[in-house]
Amino acid sequence: MSKEIKRPLSNKERINLPHQIMPLRQAWERVNNFAEVPLGYSDEQAVAEAQRCLQCRKPHCVEACPVGIDIPGFIKLIEQGDPAAAASKIRETNFLPAACGRVCPQDKQCQAVCVVGRKNLPVGIGSLERYAADYEREHHTLTPPAIAPSTGKRVAIIGSGPAGLSAAYELRVKGHEVVVFEAFHRAGGVMVYGIPRFRLPLEIIDEDIAYLESLGVQFVYNMVIGNILTLDDLLEQEGFDAVFIGTGAGLPNMLTIPGTNANGVYSANEYLTRINLMEADKFPEYSTPLFQGKKVAVIGAGNTAMDVLRTAKRLGSEVTCYYRRSENEAPARSEELEHAKEEFINWRWLSNPVEFIVDENNFVKQIKCEKMVLSEPDESGRRSPQPTGEFFVEDCDTVVMSLGCSVNPIIPSTDKEVRINKWGVIMVDVETCQTSKKGVFAGGDAITGGSTVILAMGQAKTAAAAIDKYLRGELREDPRVPTDPNFYVKDWQLNNGHAKNGKQKKVTA
Ligand SMILES: Cc1cc2nc3c(=O)[nH]c(=O)nc-3n(C[C@H](O)[C@H](O)[C@H](O)COP(=O)(O)OP(=O)(O)OC[C@H]3O[C@@H](n4cnc5c(N)ncnc54)[C@H](O)[C@@H]3O)c2cc1C
Ligand code: SF4
The missing domain is CATH 3.50.50.60 (FAD/NAD(P)-binding domain)
Incomplete structure (x- = not known):
């Protein structure tokens, strides 16, 4: 691909560039099979869309991203013809770029506040994220991160949805031993059992799981924590120093x-x-x-x-x-x-x-x-x-x-030290995602009710950072876990304001 840009474009020219529409399979053809519907940008389309970004000095899009991706940074790299570097840039803060490029509600988050959207259609941030992530997958350009020397600490992750996977990645990179316990026979949470293949192909999640395994994360399947092993079993018998609950909201209304x-x-x-x-x-x-x-x-x-x-x-x-x-x-x-x-x-x-x-x-x-x-x-x-x-x-x-879902009840019902609100949502200290039980943290739909992949990941990153501190003895001893059973996480501003536009709402049909 050419790395040449003919001449610098002015902001006015950039704003007036047409939005690149991602090609789709025709409806009459796609209803006959489960093949993915959007086909992705070509190289030329991706560069043309990237040229629409103004490279804002104070990018609102980044503030609106629950994991704080350097959006202008990765878009600039696409514009310069370097999608592999763009993918690496996204990976600095987002472990699941190919999934997020496909399923994130960008229209309600980063793209909703893109300044280009005031005069024209906003920059197609999600489509560009997907383009960079697919380039990385197809050209095998992913460079694994350096894993910190072993800390000798062990963390159990319960649930392998986006929250559990993100927490596993963050903690493994910091040198902890990580074991993921999953109730199903396959990892990925809603990304594999809920979201259909025509929106998120299965091989994308399988590649992410294989990548985590290559970094040393272990997976234990068909293991329902709460039924087969309790939290106390994990902490006392199985030798784990901390636990992250990412069990989602799979209880249908x-x-x-x-x-x-x-x-x-x-x-x-x-x-x-x-x-x-x-x-x-x-x-x-x-x-x-x-x-x-x-x-x-x-x-x-x-x-x-x-x-x-x-x-x-x-x-x-x-x-x-x-x-x-x-x-x-x-x-x-x-x-x-x-x-x-x-x-x-x-x-x-x-x-x-x-x-x-x-x-x-x-x-x-x-x-x-x-x-x-x-x-x-x-x-x-x-x-x-x-x-x-x-x-x-x-x-x-x-x-x-299809009337929304409530939080999976098995763990709180088998461990009364884990406080829940009156809707069964696990209560946590919003700054650290610590629960009311010592050494136990939680994130994702388990603390919000049905939400989104990227918000689950954002909370998992918050929790992972706190677990790392906890394991090093640097976390405060008195987590501020709400006691009011009416308290609902939608009233919280999660992730230090990153989730402004993705603020949690209780699902009503
Ligand atoms: C059909 C559907 C479509 C969706 N589409 C989108 C979308 O397009 N974009 C978007 O951003 N969000 C979407 N969502 C929401 C999104 O998928 C969730 O917000 C997200 O997956 C939550 O992540 P999580 O890791 O908290 O939980 P989950 O993805 O639910 O993962 C939880 C995992 O924990 C496991 N588990 C549960 N209990 C136990 C236990 N006791 N022991 C061991 N394992 C356990 C479960 O089997 C599961 O694998 C959709 C949800 C559904 C249901
Ligand atoms: S707000 Fe829009 S134009 Fe500004 S940096 Fe973000 S994507 Fe680019």
Whole structure:
């Protein structure tokens, strides 16, 4: 690739350069398979997009990134024709660049505050991150970090989602022995069991796991901490000096309406896990079955709902989304909603399910909904759905509820020293991610409820830095863990303000 830039561009010229649109597979083609939908930038597109960055002296984009990536720094390197160096720059603060370049909600974080966005479309930071990370993968340019001399300390990481993996990386680089305990037979958390292949190919996560293993991190699979070993077992019998809990929020919220327990009614987590992790769509080649519905009703309109809708479509079903608010209030990222809309999904906005009607064998056969209208905006500007008393019924043979998730309860329920709030979220000292149990730290969805990959990683980095201090005897002894059971992490400003635009919200469907 040429490293020549013809002449310096003025800021005015940069602002007026057109945004480079990443090519996508055509909808009619992509609904037939699980191949990745966006195809990535070409070298020329990446340089052209990088030229749009003004290299701000006080870059708001960096402040809005939960892990503080040097965004202008890596974009400059792409502009100079050096994507390998750009990838190294991203890796200084982000251990999962290929995943984050694909799934981070940049439109709500770094790109939302990009100054170019005031006059034109913001710089495509996520697409450029993906480009650099893919270049590194395809050209094998990754240089492993220097591992500090062994400290002789051992850390147990519970859960191998983005929080657990980031904590493992940070702690291993600092010279600690790290063992990751994972309940499933495969590492990656939601990135492998929730997010479908057409958004995040499995091999990307597998490469990240292999990389961690090459650095000396050990993985123990099929190990449910809390059931098989407790926190005390890890600290007292197994010889660990500290523990990080990154067990996520995998407990699905369900509607409590007639028919919820019928055959054919799934939570989004179960539906996606069966397909993504257990390969149920290939039954009987793989042992987990999945009832292959002809008409699938998906309840909710968040990112997870978009994943379910698009997955069910790829399995050949007719798919309909039911949501009690209007499209304007749909919590899904605009890009995910657009992709789903292109893929021949049916939409029932302002439709609140009130019953799943079953046949004589208790299989769901229809969905009954009440039509809703939106109220005037309240003080917060939010319009709430109001019932109209009008109902409609439609046929379906599968229902998938995608109504958010709560924190996995196994560990707090088996160790009462780990304090939780009234929603079951693990309480931590926000500056150190220490829990109320000595030597135990937590991060990711376990301390926020369902959130994002990058926020989970940001908290894991905070926790890892504190664990390192703890192991060196440099951490304060009195963690400030909230005691008010109503305290919710959404009120906190995590990561010293880095998460300004990704502030946690409790998921409401
Ligand atoms: C379908 C879906 C799509 C999503 N899409 C996006 C997206 O596009 N962009 C984005 O940023 N975020 C997305 N998210 C949210 C994001 O994936 C999560 O916020 C993130 O994965 C949280 O990371 P985590 O490490 O805290 O937990 P998780 O990723 O949930 O990982 C937790 C891990 O802990 C394991 N575990 C749980 N309990 C135990 C135990 N007792 N012992 C051992 N192991 C245990 C679990 O098996 C799991 O592997 C999505 C979520 C879902 C469900
Ligand atoms: S805010 Fe936009 S223009 Fe400024 S450095 Fe960040 S990406 Fe570049």
